[in-house]
Structure formats: structure tokens, C-alpha cells
Amino acid sequence: MTRSKGPVVAVDLGGTKYIAAVIGPRGKMLSRVYCPTLSHEGHARIIDRLAASIKEAVKEAGFKLRDMAGMGVAAAGIIDINRGLITEAPNLPKWRNIPLRDLLREEFKMPVFVLNDASAAALGEHCLGAGRGLDNLIYMTVSTGIGGGMIINGELYNGTDGSAAEVGHMIIQVDGPLCHCGHYGCLEAMASGTAIARMAEERLRSGWTSILSKSRRKITAEDVAAAAKKGDVLACQVIDDAAGYLGIGMAGLVNLFNPQMIVVGGGVSALGERLLRPARKSMKQHAFKLPAGTVRVVRSALGADSGLMGAAIYARRQAGGKP
Amino acid sequence: MTRSKGPVVAVDLGGTKYIAAVIGPRGKMLSRVYCPTLSHEGHARIIDRLAASIKEAVKEAGFKLRDMAGMGVAAAGIIDINRGLITEAPNLPKWRNIPLRDLLREEFKMPVFVLNDASAAALGEHCLGAGRGLDNLIYMTVSTGIGGGMIINGELYNGTDGSAAEVGHMIIQVDGPLCHCGHYGCLEAMASGTAIARMAEERLRSGWTSILSKSRRKITAEDVAAAAKKGDVLACQVIDDAAGYLGIGMAGLVNLFNPQMIVVGGGVSALGERLLRPARKSMKQHAFKLPAGTVRVVRSALGADSGLMGAAIYARRQAGGKP
Numbered sequence: 001m002t003r004s005k006g007p008v009v010a011v012d013l014g015g016t017k018y019i020a021a022v023i024g025p026r027g028k029m030l031s032r033v034y035c036p037t038l039s040h041e042g043h044a045r046i047i048d049r050l051a052a053s054i055k056e057a058v059k060e061a062g063f064k065l066r067d068m069a070g071m072g073v074a075a076a077g078i079i080d081i082n083r084g085l086i087t088e089a090p091n092l093p094k095w096r097n098i099p100l101r102d103l104l105r106e107e108f109k110m111p112v113f114v115l116n117d118a119s120a121a122a123l124g125e126h127c128l129g130a131g132r133g134l135d136n137l138i139y140m141t142v143s144t145g146i147g148g149g150m151i152i153n154g155e156l157y158n159g160t161d162g163s164a165a166e167v168g169h170m171i172i173q174v175d176g177p178l179c180h181c182g183h184y185g186c187l188e189a190m191a192s193g194t195a196i197a198r199m200a201e202e203r204l205r206s207g208w209t210s211i212l213s214k215s216r217r218k219i220t221a222e223d224v225a226a227a228a229k230k231g232d233v234l235a236c237q238v239i240d241d242a243a244g245y246l247g248i249g250m251a252g253l254v255n256l257f258n259p260q261m262i263v264v265g266g267g268v269s270a271l272g273e274r275l276l277r278p279a280r281k282s283m284k285q286h287a288f289k290l291p292a293g294t295v296r297v298v299r300s301a302l303g304a305d306s307g308l309m310g311a312a313i314y315a316r317r318q319a320g321g322k323p
Numbered sequence: 324m325t326r327s328k329g330p331v332v333a334v335d336l337g338g339t340k341y342i343a344a345v346i347g348p349r350g351k352m353l354s355r356v357y358c359p360t361l362s363h364e365g366h367a368r369i370i371d372r373l374a375a376s377i378k379e380a381v382k383e384a385g386f387k388l389r390d391m392a393g394m395g396v397a398a399a400g401i402i403d404i405n406r407g408l409i410t411e412a413p414n415l416p417k418w419r420n421i422p423l424r425d426l427l428r429e430e431f432k433m434p435v436f437v438l439n440d441a442s443a444a445a446l447g448e449h450c451l452g453a454g455r456g457l458d459n460l461i462y463m464t465v466s467t468g469i470g471g472g473m474i475i476n477g478e479l480y481n482g483t484d485g486s487a488a489e490v491g492h493m494i495i496q497v498d499g500p501l502c503h504c505g506h507y508g509c510l511e512a513m514a515s516g517t518a519i520a521r522m523a524e525e526r527l528r529s530g531w532t533s534i535l536s537k538s539r540r541k542i543t544a545e546d547v548a549a550a551a552k553k554g555d556v557l558a559c560q561v562i563d564d565a566a567g568y569l570g571i572g573m574a575g576l577v578n579l580f581n582p583q584m585i586v587v588g589g590g591v592s593a594l595g596e597r598l599l600r601p602a603r604k605s606m607k608q609h610a611f612k613l614p615a616g617t618v619r620v621v622r623s624a625l626g627a628d629s630g631l632m633g634a635a636i637y638a639r640r641q642a643g644g645k646p
Contacts, residue, residue: 161613173498258485
């Protein structure tokens with residue numbers, strides 16, 4: 001068995017949780033260890049815990065570390081792909097220029113490759129999910145934040161440094177609400193799960209009645225989604241507004257990339273057509289007819305696994321290409 | 324002499340004027356005929372006049388039509404590149420699904436290729452201008468409108484249909500001013516020559532004093548540029564505001580593409596550093612540090628010829644690839 005055909009370690013490192021997994025050829029998930037990230041603990045402790053989880057995942061899959069062909073890490077944030085650095089990460093506070101690749105290479109003595117989590121998800125959906133066989137595809141993850149990944153001419157496009165496809169930080173309202181990233185009116189500040197929760201809170205404070213009024217704790221996007229399912233007017237309007245903004249962001253991408261497909265993943269995409277129908281309508285209203293007629297807007301097929309799958313594929317390709 | 328090494332006809336068809344030229348290998352301009360488009364006349368009369376100008380350009384260069392290796396047409400609007408259609412063109416009113424390629428093929432019995440004018444300019448700047456040898460490059464033309472073209476992984480990226488890179492129609496202010504395209508708050512409505520003229524008019528109407536107050540006719544972007552050169556406060560502020568918005572659009576592109584360079588052309592780019600300095604500053608404020616640190620924002624090197632040069636290169640490559 002050549003190593004590049006062996007199983008690989010795949011990691012999905014997010015602001016809230018991380019997953020370490022062992023994945024065999026053709027995307028077969030052999031083991032999977034899930035942990036909260038506890039991002040306030042700082043990167044050194046997080047990477048220590050992550051290393052322990054990776055060892056556990058390899059053991060659980062019935063392998064030794066030396067059986068692994070390599071490791072792919074899909075991480076939140078702005079990644080310098082050439083140097084394996086997390087340069088900044090809105091959802092991992094204080095992670096600045098963390099050399100994640102080199103730290104893991106040193107610990108595990110295997111080829112390690114770090115890429116942006118949404119770029120990994122784009123690769124996963126392109127190879128194994130909703131966008132198989134397409135040349136031009138945008139992946140958007142809508143959850144706490146909004147991230148993205150791009151397949152261009154059949155290949156993952158990472159940009160010059162590896163930081164491309166930050167679709168959540170297109171500014172769509174110059175004087176809009178403050179975004180996590182420090183700017184105002186980013187798509188992320190208008191259409192993410194965080195934005196949905198904020199818009200619902202704002203309306204409750206301004207006196208709307210809603211089944212959400214009874215909540216004693218901070219409203220979440222999940223609460224809004226559940227209320228919308230019950231027909232709550234406030235919740236339905238908030239979701240329509242967020243979907244409208246999401247569609248405006250999609251229209252920008254459609255006018256820029258003229259893609260065949262936009263794949264939507266992330267927690268908020270669990271709303272399904274309740275989100276996608278108004279988002280699609282808004283996209284078609286705001287984009288040019290030709291590219292708007294070409295693009296299909298669909299839900300992720302791999303769901304929460306798209307990033308892990310993409311990290312595995314990326315590691316296998318990169319490791320396979322090197323001696 | 325094989326035809327694909329011979330001279331080609333290059334056309335740059337804009338809303339205000341068109342140019343028909345004959346271009347030899349390595350971008351040597353052999354002749355050049357310039358005419359107003361008179362866009363109100365409708366496509367049939369315009370195409371008739373264009374055909375006459377093409378014949379004139381070929382004659383002026385000392386060739387016969389049969390010596391031409393092909394024809395490249397850089398046209399304003401949303402081009403279906405696969406079918407050679409101008410599907411819509413904000414600056415060519417009533418041009419809807421005009422089969423420009425087939426009309427010119429029939430007339431001239433030579434291979435004809437139609438592409439978006441700003442995409443052609445991107446190709447021109449990549450092969451012969453400011454962006455030689457770069458892999459990832461965005462071209463932005465800032466004139467009456469704002470258009471764009473993209474070089475990705477060293478190749479012109481046209482998207483699925485050929486309509487990619489419409490950088491002027493990213494929405495940056497959902498409730499902003501009405502754009503030519505029918506939507507509100509597009510970058511084009513906030514930072515083009517048209518926007519500069521509008522912002523100056525608005526301030527004059529609201530009572531600002533300025534050397535522009537004396538003008539008896541409609542203010543143009545050129546008037547504002549000239550006034551800014553003389554230190555006029557209103558004109559300087561309008562240009563700073565437009566440059567600020569332009570920088571916000573650039574930041575979106577930088578976050579999405581992580582390019583090595585943004586090349587700025589079009590009439591408004593004649594402002595040079597007066598426009599680019601504040602635009603660059605705004606881009607750096609609004610983009611992530613890693614890609615903002617990588618990208619260089621420079622003026623077009625080929626100026627008004629970039630579209631023509633790109634059309635010639637495109638025609639030569641496409642014609643060369645076919646029997």
C-alpha cells in the first residue's frame with residue numbers, strides 16, 4: 001500500500017467545536033472525535049487537546065499514526081496556505097499568525113496541509129457532494145458567520161495566499177451593522193445566524209409581539225427558525241429579510257463568477273427552502289439575467305461533513321503530489 | 324504565412340464610441356478608425372457603420388480582408404460568449420440578444436469572437452501591460468460605468484456563459500442611488516464617472532460654493548476632475564468619496580479573489596494617484612490584512628488601447644486553435 005492511497009487524518013477546526021477524523025479512500029469515514037473548541041483557552045491549549053483527539057481518532061479507526069498518508073486541516077479564518085498560518089480568525093479570538101501546520105507537523109511527523117474550512121467544504125461538495133462534475137461552483141456556509149469556497153475551471157481556487165473566497169465580507173451596506181471583522185455592513189452582519197438573532201432581538205425590543213417574547217435567555221438563530229416553523233410573523237419576516245440580503249450577496253457572486261451552482265451549507269441552511277426560496281428570488285432580482293438564469297442554488301449534500309471530506313481530499317492530493 | 328500569425332481585426336464597441344483597428348503580431352497597431360457609436364440609432368445601423376469602418380481600417384493598414392486571421396470584438400454589456408450574443412448592455416439601450424458574432428461572420432466570412440470589453444482589457448493588460456506574468460489579476464474600468472475582467476491562474480476567466488467579472492454591479496449600499504442596471508447601490512452608482520458628476524450636482528444644489536457653481540451646462544466627471552486639480556473643496560471631497568466607495572468595492576474583490584494586482588483603467592483613472600491613493604487606503608481599511616498586503620493597485624499601462632489589444636489577442640488565440 002502506498003501511503004497516498006492510505007487513510008488520512010482530517011480535522012475541521014471551528015470557533016465552537018472541532019472534529020478529528022480518519023477518512024479512507026473515496027470518503028469513507030473510519031472514525032470521528034468531536035470536542036468543543038473552548039476558544040477562550042488560547043491556541044496552545046487548544047492545539048494540545050486537538051493533538052490528543054487526533055491520536056484518539058487514529059486509534060479508534062484501528063490504525064497507527066504511521067499508517068496515515070497525511071493530515072488535512074480545515075480551519076476557520078484567513079489562512080496563509082503557503083506557510084500554513086492562521087493569520088486571523090474572527091471566531092478564534094487572539095489567533096494571530098499561528099503556525100498551525102508546522103506545530104502539527106512537528107508533533108505528528110507527517111505531511112500536514114491547512115486550508116480554510118469553507119474552501120475545504122467547496123472541495124468536498126465538488127468531489128463527493130452536490131456539485132460533482134461542475135466546472136464553476138461557489139460554496140457558501142451560513143452559520144455564526146458566512147464563509148465561502150470556490151471551484152474555478154474544475155479546481156479549488158485559493159487565491160495568491162490562500163485567503164480567497166471570503167464571501168461573508170463583501171460589504172452590501174456601507175453604513176450597516178458592525179460585523180465581527182470590525183467593518184460595517186458585511187454580508188455576514190446582515191444574513192448570518194448571528195444577524196438573524198440580532199434582527200429578532202431588535203424587533204422584540206421595539207415592541208413586536210412574537211412567541212419569542214417569552215424567551216428568558218438570549219434569542220438564537222435556532223429559536224427564530226423554530227418560531228418561523230410555527231408561523232410566527234416576526235420570525236418569518238426576520239428570515240425573509242436575512243434571505244433577501246443573502247440573495248443580494250449571491251447576486252454579487254453571480255455577476256462576478258457566473259457559476260453553474262451555489263451550494264449553501266452551514267447551520268442556518270438547515271432552514272432549507274424556507275431560506276433558499278426567498279434567497280433565490282432576491283438573487284434573481286439583483287443579478288443580470290444571463291448568469292442568474294444559469295446558476296442553480298442548492299443545499300449542501302454532505303452537510304456538516306463537507307469540510308472534513310474536503311480536508312481529506314486536499315491532504316490526499318497534496319501528499320500524493322510529493323515524495 | 325499561416326493565417327493565425329497574420330494581422331487581426333480588433334473592435335472596441337462602447338456606448339459612446341467604437342474603434343476598429345488592424346493589429347499585427349506582438350500588439351503592433353497597423354491602423355485605427357474611430358467613430359461615435361450614436362447608440363440611439365439602434366443596432367442595425369450601428370453594425371452597418373461598424374462594418375464600413377472595419378473595411379476602412381483594413382484598407383488603411385494596406386491589407387485585404389482575406390489577409391486577416393480573424394476578428395475580435397470587445398463589446399460593452401453582458402455577453403453570452405458561447406453564442407456571441409450581446410444579451411443586454413446598460414449603455415447600449417435596446418440591445419437585447421443581438422447576435423453580433425453571427426452578423427459579423429456573415430458579413431466578413433472570417434472567424435469572429437465577441438467578448439466583454441473589460442475582460443478584453445484584462446487580457447490586454449495581462450499580456451502586454453501592467454500585469455505581465457502575473458497569475459491572478461483583476462482589471463477594473465472606471466468610466467461612465469464600472470466594468471471588470473479577471474485573470475485567474477494565468478488565464479482569462481469568463482465564467483460559465485462569458486458574463487463573469489461584472490465588478491460594477493456588486494451592491495455596496497442596499498438603499499443607495501439607482502444604477503443604470505435598474506438596481507440600487509451598485510458600485511457603479513457610487514464610484515463611476517456618472518456617480519462623480521451626480522454627487523457634485525447634488526452638493527451644488529444643496530448650496531455648496533465651488534468653482535463648478537458657474538457652469539451653465541450639466542456637470543461632467545471631467546469638470547469635477549479639473550476643479551479638483553485647482554483645489555476646489557467640493558470637487559476634492561466628491562472625488563475622495565467616490566474613491567472611498569471604489570476602495571470598498573476593491574476590498575470585496577480582494578477578499579474574494581486574493582489577487583496579486585488590481586489594474587485600474589477607464590476615463591476616470593486619468594485622475595491617477597488623486598483617485599488611486601484614497602481608493603487604496605479605503606481598500607486596505609476594508610479588506611483582510613493578508614490579501615490587502617499582497618495586492619498592488621496600479622493604473623492601466625495600455626490606457627484606452629487595453630480593450631483593443633485584448634480583443635486582438637483573444638481573436639488570435641481562438642482562431643489559432645481552430646482549423
